[in-house]
Amino acid sequence: MWAQTKMNELNKLSPMKIYKFGGASVKDADGVRNVSSIINRHKGNQLLIVVSAMGKITNKLEDLTTAYLNGQDDVHQIFDEIKGYHFNILNELFTDHNHPIFNDVANTFVEIDWLIEEEPNDSHDYIYDQIVSIGELVSSKILAAWLGTLRENVKWLDARNFIHTDNTYREGLVNWEKTEADIQKTLAPLLAKNIAVTQGFIGNTSENFTTTLGREGSDYSAAIFSACLNAQSVTIWKDVPGVLNADPKWFDETERIPQLSYHDAIELAYYGATVIHPKTIKPIQNKNIPLYVRSFVNPNAPGTDITDLKDHLPIPSFIFKVNQVLLSIFPKDFSFIIEENLSDIFSLFHEHRIKINTMLNSAISFSISFDYNEKKLQKLIADLSKHYKIKYNTDVELVTIRYYNQETIDRVTVNKNILLEVKSRNTCQIVMRDKKPTE
Ligand SMILES: Nc1ncnc2c1ncn2[C@@H]1O[C@H](COP(=O)(O)OP(=O)(O)O)[C@@H](O)[C@H]1O
Numbered sequence: 286m287w288a289q290t291k292m293n294e295l296n297k298l299s300p301m302k303i304y305k306f307g308g309a310s311v312k313d314a315d316g317v318r319n320v321s322s323i324i325n326r327h328k329g330n331q332l333l334i335v336v337s338a339m340g341k342i343t344n345k346l347e348d349l350t351t352a353y354l355n356g357q358d359d360v361h362q363i364f365d366e367i368k369g370y371h372f373n374i375l376n377e378l379f380t381d382h383n384h385p386i387f388n389d390v391a392n393t394f395v396e397i398d399w400l401i402e403e404e405p406n407d408s409h410d411y412i413y414d415q416i417v418s419i420g421e422l423v424s425s426k427i428l429a430a431w432l433g434t435l436r437e438n439v440k441w442l443d444a445r446n447f448i449h450t451d452n453t454y455r456e457g458l459v460n461w462e463k464t465e466a467d468i469q470k471t472l473a474p475l476l477a478k479n480i481a482v483t484q485g486f487i488g489n490t491s492e493n494f495t496t497t498l499g500r501e502g503s504d505y506s507a508a509i510f511s512a513c514l515n516a517q518s519v520t521i522w523k524d525v526p527g528v529l530n531a532d533p534k535w536f537d538e539t540e541r542i543p544q545l546s547y548h549d550a551i552e553l554a555y556y557g558a559t560v561i562h563p564k565t566i567k568p569i570q571n572k573n574i575p576l577y578v579r580s581f582v583n584p585n586a587p588g589t590d591i592t593d594l595k596d597h598l599p600i601p602s603f604i605f606k607v608n609q610v611l612l613s614i615f616p617k618d619f620s621f622i623i624e625e626n627l628s629d630i631f632s633l634f635h636e637h638r639i640k641i642n643t644m645l646n647s648a649i650s651f652s653i654s655f656d657y658n659e660k661k662l663q664k665l666i667a668d669l670s671k672h673y674k675i676k677y678n679t680d681v682e683l684v685t686i687r688y689y690n691q692e693t694i695d696r697v698t699v700n701k702n703i704l705l706e707v708k709s710r711n712t713c714q715i716v717m718r719d720k721k722p723t724e
């Protein structure tokens with residue numbers, strides 16, 4: 286009660302805002318300039334900027350990790366490409382090559398140099414986090430340095446001093462109590478006098494080792510900071526005009542959703558609308574903080590406001606996932622699938638870190654669709670086959686329609702064979718594949 290009153294007072298006095306910029310927004314020097322000009326429109330302090338690694342650098346850092354762990358010859362070549370990419374951006378931004386940012390970035394990369402000199406004896410997930418986190422550290426340093434040429438009171442902050450996690454490397458679980466305490470004690474007073482640039486995606490264990498929060502986790506970082514600061518709002522700047530009723534990469538005619546409830550946003554993100562990371566909404570919903578999705582290409586355009594709106598989505602929304610596996614599991618003796626079998630099956634999915642996208646059970650089979658990954662699939666099948674008979678199809682698609690009707694189902698299933706269909710009151714999921722020309 287006391288803490289809540291104190292937080293409300295703090296909020297009244299210092300209405301902080303959070304801006305989150307993803308990799309696409311800072312993929313080159315023009316991107317850094319554009320992002321800085323968006324930030325620069327904000328008057329005064331009390332702004333925290335959360336930034337991801339530049340462009341597709343996280344994928345490149347993943348390649349580097351794999352090459353190092355496998356002892357491949359191209360480790361140094363991949364690392365040089367990563368460094369070259371960042372130094373090209375720096376050279377384009379800063380004419381003064383004595384600017385301290387050049388050394389700062391070089392020193393950050395030295396962490397990787399030291400690591401890859403040694404044999405990879407630590408756990409693979411630990412090594413992954415130590416390498417991949419460098420992407421966010423470098424991008425935030427570059428953005429802060431460039432912003433510092435445009436305005437005063439810009440501070441670079443290490444998110445690892447605030448976001449505390451357990452030691453589940455690659456999927457750090459946030460210690461909310463410790464995180465909130467540090468953010469309120471140290472970050473809130475700093476933001477009163479500065480605007481700060483920090484990293485998405487990364488955290489720290491109690492033993493001071495870097496963790497990551499799961500791929501695409503920077504939106505989630507922005508939500509953690511917002512919730513712990515009791516911020517006035519959080520804005521995530523994207524390459525799209527807002528949340529649309531389908532991914533424009535797959536759908537030609539999309540519509541922007543101007544207002545969205547937290548509830549619908551959670552559902553869309555959960556089913557795979559990649560515009561928002563699924564973990565993002567809950568922390569800010571708990572504090573009733575509005576989430577604005579805006580276009581960094583057109584920063585004055587209206588976008589989408591995600592709030593505690595009571596109305597549901599005004600139009601049906603579609604989420605496509607390609608490259609799915611549909612796997613059906615049968616008891617070897619053709620007995621019924623019972624709770625004990627389900628418990629076995631779910632444990633194996635959990636053990637192999639496979640996220641279930643949809644499932645359906647019948648008397649003698651249980652069918653599940655999930656993202657295709659050859660290695661994980663083969664290991665899962667090997668384990669399941671000990672007790673069950675397995676049938677599976679790869680290369681199938683999953684479409685989820687929120688607020689569906691027959692017309693929308695007919696629209697997405699033209700020339701498709703439906704392999705599985707699951708309906709709840711508001712959501713329909715269909716696993717399907719292209720009809721063969723003879724069908
Ligand atoms: N319903 C949707 N509305 C808008 N964009 C969507 C939707 N579903 C998927 N997307 C995709 O999300 C992308 C933006 O998210 P993402 O690439 O993760 O951003 P960032 O990495 O910059 O944070 C868009 O380019 C778009 O292809």
Ligand SMILES: N[C@@H](CC(=O)OP(=O)(O)O)C(=O)O
Pocket residue numbers: 306307308309337338343344420485486499500501502503504
């Ligand atoms: N760079 C990390 C974290 C992230 O969220 O990035 P982005 O905001 O560009 O999706 C990743 O690619 O997974």
